[in-house]
Amino acid sequence: MDERQAEHGFHAPAASFAPLPRDSLAGLTGLEVLQRMLDGRLPLPPFGAKMDITPTTVAEGRMVFTGRPNAAFLNPMGTVHGGWIAAILDSAMGCAVHSTLKAGQSYTTTSLTVNYVRALLPGDVEVRCEASALHTGRRTATSEGRLVDTSGRLIAHGVETCLIIDSP
Numbered sequence: 001m002d003e004r005q006a007e008h009g010f011h012a013p014a015a016s017f018a019p020l021p022r023d024s025l026a027g028l029t030g031l032e033v034l035q036r037m038l039d040g041r042l043p044l045p046p047f048g049a050k051m052d053i054t055p056t057t058v059a060e061g062r063m064v065f066t067g068r069p070n071a072a073f074l075n076p077m078g079t080v081h082g083g084w085i086a087a088i089l090d091s092a093m094g095c096a097v098h099s100t101l102k103a104g105q106s107y108t109t110t111s112l113t114v115n116y117v118r119a120l121l122p123g124d125v126e127v128r129c130e131a132s133a134l135h136t137g138r139r140t141a142t143s144e145g146r147l148v149d150t151s152g153r154l155i156a157h158g159v160e161t162c163l164i165i166d167s168p
Contacts, residue, residue, distance in 0.1 A: 030098040105165065
């Protein structure tokens with residue numbers, strides 16, 4: 001990590017990646033689940049390891065991820081595929097919603113809108129994705145997110161709607 005990355009707080013903790021053990025989630029709020037993932041008491045989702053997307057900060061209604069798109073995610077033009085960008089935005093915005101949920105609730109994304117502002121070029125570049133929950137109701141929640149490079153330049157931004165699911 002270079003000085004500029006450290007200055008902007010880009011840091012990914014060492015982590016294990018595995019599906020969440022459902023029996024360990026009973027009685028935990030969404031924020032508690034996410035905090036346990038960040039401090040290593042629960043594993044991170046396996047897809048994060050493949051995509052090099054890591055959660056770094058959580059607070060109620062707020063989530064931050066960092067990521068390093070590698071050559072496997074380049075499109076034919078040699079820039080990072082929009083799907084990788086959408087995935088990190090979806091992860092951060094979904095987790096921002098997750099952080100507002102009560103014990104026994106989960107969520108699923110019902111709509112995702114991404115606005116691409118500039119191309120993300122390949123290389124050893126870490127990006128930061130910050131998201132905030134805008135509204136959490138009984139059945140739906142909305143959030144917004146921004147993906148920036150180490151200089152703080154906007155790469156993409158988006159909004160998301162999630163369906164809130166109560167456990168049976």
